[in-house]
Amino acid sequence: MRTAGEATDGPAIGSEAESRLHGIGVSPGTAYGPVVQVAAPVEPPQNEAPAADPAQAAEQAVAAFMRVAGALDAKAIHVDATARDVLKATAMIARDRALHRAVAKHLAAGQGPATSIVLAVDDFAAQFEALGGYFAERVTDLRDVGSRAIAEVLGLPVPGVPDFSEPSVIVAEDLAPAETATLDRSLVLGIITRAGGRTSHTAILAAQMGIPAVVQVQGATGIPVGTPVSLDGDSGEVVLDPDPAAVEAQRERRERLAAALSALSGAGRTRDGHSVALLANIGGIEDAELAGPQDLEGVGLFRTEFVFLSSETAPTVEEQTEIYRRVLAPFGDRRVVVRTLDAGADKPLAFADLGPEENPALGRRGLRLSQARPELLDAQLEALANAARATGADVRVMAPMVATTGEARWFAERVVAAGLPKSGVMIEVPAAALRAEQVLGEVDFGSLGTNDLAQYTMAADRMEGELSSLLDPWQPAVLDVIAAAARGAKAAGKPLGVCGESAGDPLLALVLAGLGITSLSMAPSKVPFVRLALAHHDLADCERLADLALAASSAEAARQAVLSGAAAELVQLL
Missing domain, CATH: 3.20.20.60 (Phosphoenolpyruvate-binding domains)
Known part of the structure; x- marks a missing residue:
């Protein structure tokens, strides 16, 4: 499992040619601050051994999914209506009995507990993507639920946005709606994702929350933690280690815009x-x-x-x-x-x-x-x-x-x-x-x-x-x-x-x-x-x-x- 600071795609960042990245601006505004990388999803151990008792492992997996659902419900109490609906819908995925049965099927076939969860999620994700529409929109939620359940089964920390106390720019492969919906708006200056689209949940929720956001930024997850970046949620440009004069110009533009x-x-x-x-x-x-x-x-x-x-x-x-x-x-x-x-x-x-x-x-x-x-x-x-x-x-x-x-x-x-x-x-x-x-x-x-x-x-x-x-x-x-x-x-x-x-x-x-x-x-x-x-x-x-x-x-x-x-x-x- 990668830590929050490890690169996950693209070449090492640092040369002048790599100081500017481009994506799709999906939530307007500009931001400047240090990068906080979201931890990668929890994955099962390689060559995981089969469950010694598949039936008992199935019960434990269901219990893990239910703990995930409970945690999402608890978060939903403290957020606004749009975020609450997203969290409750995600909790419903964790409680889905068909998903639980799919995990039990893979356990019975000789797979390990965490591997069985991954395979069951993959099964459902393929079905959702084939159906398109609302189902396709929920694939990110589904994989987030699976990753959280794996963490519960393996006794590992739940994946997602790490704790931080300094106003920062969040960078991720993609943000699950459950993560976007519960961001601390006083600490999140902006959002950058490598994946996502114009009408993804991340885009919609970021705009609703007034947080500048850029998606489809190739190389985003390779930005080292703590790197100062500026982003423009209108143009889709992300600049690493921006020139102080450019940052000051961006700040002045924000002030002129606010006054106007x-x-x-x-x-x-x-x-x-x-x-x-x-x-x-x-x-x-x-x-x-x-x-x-x-x-x-x-x-x-x-x-x-x-x-x-x-x-x-x-x-x-x-x-x-x-x-x-x-x-x-x-x-x-x-x-x-x-x-x-x-x-x-x-x-x-x-x-x-x-x-x-x-x-x-x-x-x-x-x-x-x-x-x-x-x-x-x-x-x-x-x-x-x-x-x-x-x-x-x-x-x-x-x-x-x-x-x-x-x-x-x-x-x-x-x-x-x-x-x-x-x-x-x-x-x-x-x-x-x-x-x-x-x-x-x-x-x-x-x-x-x-x-x-x-x-x-x-x-x-x-x-x-x-x-x-x-x-x-x-x-x-x-x-x-x-x-x-x-x-x-x-x-x-x-x-x-x-x-x-x-x-x-x-x-x-x-x-x-x-x-x-x-x-x-x-x-x-x-x-x-x-x-x-x-x-x-x-x-x-x-x-x-x-x-x-x-x-x-x-x-x-x-x-x-x-x-x-x-x-x-x-x-x-x-």
């Missing part, structure tokens, strides 16, 4: 007064309680999955009403856009299993599940209507994974029947984007989920880190699809927002505004910079920048064209 951001407040609008609403993405009660007091115009995406995914039985209308009431209350009369249950074969529900599918990412998920089990949707809509009446909130409900006009009409009719005033659709399937005028003609608004839209447009699994360049929201083909949806929304006379990753990029926000997007929803920490970007440009400027991006031949060229054409006052702060 503090000078602006209120609704999002361009310099000439064109409105672009700035909204928050939230995933639970504590997210809502944290976002509510902030300078936001409301919520553009409330993900409701947490209400369902941790339940063995369908939550009652009464249970849901109380949860939604607590989410809506912090926003007063501001809008809260609620995405109805986005689950299905790739986000399995114990109480709504539609059976196995060859390709769950293209299967009965989102609204398709709701059409197969309409009682789940009707109960959710009833609870949302109850909560809206109790709080007086401006609740707007949208359906995920809508592909046709008929689906949009079906959903809108159920929303009206529940007594809710406004229905909408997520446009994350190219079919809906291309037929946006007709689809949006059936509802009151639309919202582009650019993460899934990029995945389906580029035929690239959003959880496959090696395909991150294809999933870049600057890809001209993805921008073409967004532009088509915006033209359709304008023709239908309906507002169209964006609630995917691209909404929080200050430069891309200008392009989206120029394409006709009317609202942008993002992690709350990203709102001030987007507000600033809009304030430095007229609508005509945004339209010009959109034309530049659409004319580009690659994602990199699109971003560079917009960067070159944007206001100097903004570029100096990037």
Whole structure:
């Protein structure tokens, strides 16, 4: 087993040519500090002897998994709602009886205890990766659980982020969600990982927590512990032993940016007064309680999955009403856009299993599940209507994974029947984007989920880190699809927002505004910079920048064209 300070990939770091590393910036901001390396996962001894008593070893392995689950539950008590949901979902993996049975099978076949855990985890990881979607997202969690269980079986320290007391930059092969969710924000200046992707849990949680992060940095785990590094969560650059003058320039830029951001407040609008609403993405009660007091115009995406995914039985209308009431209350009369249950074969529900599918990412998920089990949707809509009446909130409900006009009409009719005033659709399937005028003609608004839209447009699994360049929201083909949806929304006379990753990029926000997007929803920490970007440009400027991006031949060229054409006052702060 390697210690936290040993190199795990790449050549030795130290020459001038190796002083700069490059990855993908996934959480904005800059940071400077010493490196803390996360210990590598615990692995079984080589040529581990078979268990003397396989049945007893199986019981011990189950006990180890249960201790892991208990430790994760204990951590969940002290974190916010988003992190709590992640930890509880990871604890459920540790309690999975099918995983326990797989370990027992390998023990019975003559493998050692730790080796049996590795083989069982490998079995499940292969299945998860083949299923894609939500399952693929959980492979990192699964391997983290396995490594923790091995440590318990072998009596070794649990792997993960080591204890440290000095503000530092965390570096890892990848961070399991359980690790990211429990980081001490007062000590973690930034995050660098060798693996990961734009929509990985590490990226999402880092942005939610306001921690600058860069992923897909080759050579990251070879950086010696204690090495001072600077990182830029926008450009993706990591500099080892940076020049003091460069560090000072980065600090000054942070101060200029902070001053510029503090000078602006209120609704999002361009310099000439064109409105672009700035909204928050939230995933639970504590997210809502944290976002509510902030300078936001409301919520553009409330993900409701947490209400369902941790339940063995369908939550009652009464249970849901109380949860939604607590989410809506912090926003007063501001809008809260609620995405109805986005689950299905790739986000399995114990109480709504539609059976196995060859390709769950293209299967009965989102609204398709709701059409197969309409009682789940009707109960959710009833609870949302109850909560809206109790709080007086401006609740707007949208359906995920809508592909046709008929689906949009079906959903809108159920929303009206529940007594809710406004229905909408997520446009994350190219079919809906291309037929946006007709689809949006059936509802009151639309919202582009650019993460899934990029995945389906580029035929690239959003959880496959090696395909991150294809999933870049600057890809001209993805921008073409967004532009088509915006033209359709304008023709239908309906507002169209964006609630995917691209909404929080200050430069891309200008392009989206120029394409006709009317609202942008993002992690709350990203709102001030987007507000600033809009304030430095007229609508005509945004339209010009959109034309530049659409004319580009690659994602990199699109971003560079917009960067070159944007206001100097903004570029100096990037």
